[in-house]
Amino acid sequence: xxxxxxxKMVLLLQSRSxxxxxxxxxxxxxxxxxxxxxxxxxxxxxxxVYAERGRAGGYRLVGGYRTRLTGLAxxxxxxxxxxxxxxxxxxxxxxxxxxxxxxKVSAALQPxxxxxxRSAAQRFHLDAPNWFAEPATPELLPAVADAVWDDxxxxxxxxxxxxxxxxxxxxxxxxxxxxxxxxxxxxxxxxxxxxxLEAGPETEREAERELEPYGLVLKAGVWYLCARxxxxxxxxxxxxxxxxxxxxGEERFTRDEAFDxxxxxxxxxxxxxxxxxxxxxxxxxxxxxxxxxxYAVDPRSxxxxxxxxxxPDRDGLVTATLSVESEDVAHGQLTGLGPxxxxxxxxxxxxxxxxxxARFAGLYRS
Numbered sequence: 001x002x003x004x005x006x007x008k009m010v011l012l013l014q015s016r017s018x019x020x021x022x023x024x025x026x027x028x029x030x031x032x033x034x035x036x037x038x039x040x041x042x043x044x045x046x047x048x049v050y051a052e053r054g055r056a057g058g059y060r061l062v063g064g065y066r067t068r069l070t071g072l073a074x075x076x077x078x079x080x081x082x083x084x085x086x087x088x089x090x091x092x093x094x095x096x097x098x099x100x101x102x103x104k105v106s107a108a109l110q111p112x113x114x115x116x117x118r119s120a121a122q123r124f125h126l127d128a129p130n131w132f133a134e135p136a137t138p139e140l141l142p143a144v145a146d147a148v149w150d151d152x153x154x155x156x157x158x159x160x161x162x163x164x165x166x167x168x169x170x171x172x173x174x175x176x177x178x179x180x181x182x183x184x185x186x187x188x189x190x191x192x193x194x195x196x197l198e199a200g201p202e203t204e205r206e207a208e209r210e211l212e213p214y215g216l217v218l219k220a221g222v223w224y225l226c227a228r229x230x231x232x233x234x235x236x237x238x239x240x241x242x243x244x245x246x247x248x249g250e251e252r253f254t255r256d257e258a259f260d261x262x263x264x265x266x267x268x269x270x271x272x273x274x275x276x277x278x279x280x281x282x283x284x285x286x287x288x289x290x291x292x293x294x295y296a297v298d299p300r301s302x303x304x305x306x307x308x309x310x311x312p313d314r315d316g317l318v319t320a321t322l323s324v325e326s327e328d329v330a331h332g333q334l335t336g337l338g339p340x341x342x343x344x345x346x347x348x349x350x351x352x353x354x355x356x357x358a359r360f361a362g363l364y365r366s
Contacts, residue, residue, distance in 0.1 A: 002038075005028055005030070005038065006038055006041065006042060008027075008028060009024060009028060009035075009038055009039070009042065010042065010047060010049075010061075012024065012027055012028075013049065013059060013060060013061045014061060014065070017060060018052070018058045018059065018060040019058050019059055019060075020058040020059075021035045021036065021058065021059070023058070024059065035059075036051075039051060039059055047061075047065065048061060048062035048063060048065050049061060049062075050062045129220065129221030130220050130221055133220075133221055136241070138223055138240040138241040138243065140240065140243045140245070140246045141223055141240050143246045143248065144156075144213060144216070144225055144240060144243070144246055145216060146248070147213045147246075147248050148213045148214070148215060148216055148225075150248075150252065151212075151252045151253055151254075151255060152213075152248050152249060152251070152252050152253075153210060153211065153212055153213075153230060153248075153249040153251050153252070153253055154210070154211055154213055154246050154247060154248050154249060155208065155209070155210050155211075155246075155247045155249060156208070156209055156210075156211055156238070156243055156245070156246050156247075157206055157207070157208045157243065157244045157245040157246075158206065158207060158208075158209070158238060158242045158243045158244060159204045159205070159206055159242045159244060160204065160205055160206070160207050160242075161204055206244060209229060210229070210230040210249070211225075211227040211228065211229060211230065211238075212227055212228045212229075212230055212253040213225055213226075213227045214226050214227055214228060214235070214255065214259055214261065215261040216240075217237075217261070217265050219269075222239065222241070223239070223240040223241065224237050224238065224239055224240065224265075225237070225238045225240055226261060226264060226265065226268075228256075230253075235259070235264060237265075237268055273298070273300065276298075276325045277298065277301055277323035277324060277325060278325065278326070279323070279324050279325065279326055279327060279330070280321055280322065280323055280324070281321070281322045281324050281327070281330045281334070281343060281345070281346070281349060282319065282320070282321050282322075282343070282344040282345040283319070283320055283321075283322060283334065283341050283342065283343055283344060284317050284318070284319050284341070284342040284344055285317065285318045285319075285320060285337075285340065285341050285342075286316065286317060286339075286340045286341075287312075287316055288340045289318075289337050289340030289341045290306060290318055292337055292340065293305075293306065293320075293337070293341075296333050296334060296336045296337050297322060297324065297330070297333045297334070298323075298324075298325075301322055301323045301324065302322070304323070305320040305321055305322045305323070306318070306320055308320070308321070309321075319344070327346065327348065327349045327352075330349060331349060331352055331353070334353075335353075335356065
């Protein structure tokens, strides 16, 4: 522990011309007295650390001394490539490794380039979670991340949603593109559809799987694990916040070199989005309704419906067929368009809007 701290102190002094005891104490997360003792230990070891007394004093390396202790450990190098997503690093427990990696890179740079990391940080910042959402870090994320980095099998217990006797990953769009118990695309027509959309009461139960954790995905503030069921099973997706226990195994697994995490995620996400849109609604839109449609319903569905729609009629109205999740969801979404949309079909949804219109007329009748 102390050896790592001494190395970090040398690298800090190498990357900056001079640092006060207070600055070093803050970076090293120790007391100023510990900084003094560490500086003395470095001097006794032959590293020319010079202490300047006084209000403007501090510590510096004499004569442009440079250490060669800048080689990156594997974990530091991997963390460095994720340094643009500091929140994700912190949640996975990699913040210290990334900090050490950045410091080593900074120490190896020419003096004129040592402000590059700060310069970049002031020009780019990634804020992954959705607006008005408080991101919650899954308690078991660091354990899962360790297994992903180490190619180590895990035994995971997780909550599965069950509706009308059919298991599935979650209720509604917020569940994300999970695929438990259904398998990946290679499973064929026997794979069950995403759950959470059928009618009926919803319950949860726990299940256990031995998994080969291939990769993590952070989508809109939610963490997902892409993993393969042990012994050649299908690749599946799991929400980390549904895990109730994770036990790393003794065995490591051999990665399938053909697995492409970004491509797999994109395919599964698109598959999930398509699986949600199981109903159709025929609408007639004003020009303003056409303009606002992509903000009211699924943007891809809106674009496809408008592209397939015919030309406006003589009143300037466009008739389009929308793919929607359900009549209930469509009712909530299309209500936001007010008088700019008329529902033509299905009849039950049209009647629902007619009742809404009558209620509105009653509310605003003078």
